Amino acid sequence: MRHQRSLGQVCLVTFNYDTMLDSILPFGARISTINDYVSDDNFKLIKLHGSVNWARLVETHINNLEKDAATKSDAELANELIEKIPELELSETFHVVADEHVRELNGKALYPAIAIPVQTKQHFECPQAHLDVLKACIPEVDKLILIGWSGNETRFLDLLKENLRKSLKIMLVTGTEEGAEQLMAKLKASQIAGETTARTGFSNFVVHREADPFLASE
Numbered sequence: 001m002r003h004q005r006s007l008g009q010v011c012l013v014t015f016n017y018d019t020m021l022d023s024i025l026p027f028g029a030r031i032s033t034i035n036d037y038v039s040d041d042n043f044k045l046i047k048l049h050g051s052v053n054w055a056r057l058v059e060t061h062i063n064n065l066e067k068d069a070a071t072k073s074d075a076e077l078a079n080e081l082i083e084k085i086p087e088l089e090l091s092e093t094f095h096v097v098a099d100e101h102v103r104e105l106n107g108k109a110l111y112p113a114i115a116i117p118v119q120t121k122q123h124f125e126c127p128q129a130h131l132d133v134l135k136a137c138i139p140e141v142d143k144l145i146l147i148g149w150s151g152n153e154t155r156f157l158d159l160l161k162e163n164l165r166k167s168l169k170i171m172l173v174t175g176t177e178e179g180a181e182q183l184m185a186k187l188k189a190s191q192i193a194g195e196t197t198a199r200t201g202f203s204n205f206v207v208h209r210e211a212d213p214f215l216a217s218e
């Protein structure tokens with residue numbers, strides 16, 4: 001974060017569902033709407049697989065939702081939604097849900113906005129507006145740090161391939177040397193190339209501030 005002033009805009013992309021990145025960003029405490037993730041001038045946070053605190057409205061009618069809200073347990077509502085999955089129609093509008101026990105909004109049930117990681121998944125579980133921001137950021141990227149990512153999401157690799165424009169410096173942070181070699185191979189196969197360095201072990205990467213010289217380099 002302390003390099004941001006010299007680097008310009010920073011775009012963070014995660015496939016995790018947790019809110020760790022949300023909480024440490026300078027604007028993290030102010031996140032209350034979906035737009036807050038991409039409205040900061042300096043940092044953008046893109047959560048391509050959704051988030052534990054995101055939900056979409058269920059457009060399909062759920063019987064007695066408001067009437068039974070006080071008596072129907074979370075598990076009962078979840079089971080009812082699961083049973084109706086083949087017929088559920090979900091809104092394309094995403095909402096930040098601060099309280100895990102909030103189950104409905106404006107008389108409509110809420111459905112968790114989380115995607116199961118699948119290598120050939122065709123759709124990301126995030127707002128289109130976030131994808132538009134990501135597509136606008138990628139052509140400006142000149143330094144790329146990939147931390148703990150195996151490179152299996154082919155659609156994201158395609159996004160990088162289609163939108164990267166500048167000469168790249170790439171840092172790979174993996175658990176093993178074998179993992180780094182496999183990720184390099186996937187990047188090469190996707191025609192994503194650049195001056196590449198690799199580091200193994202996330203703890204060492206953090207404790208020894210191994211990103212600092214990389215980010216400070218010209």
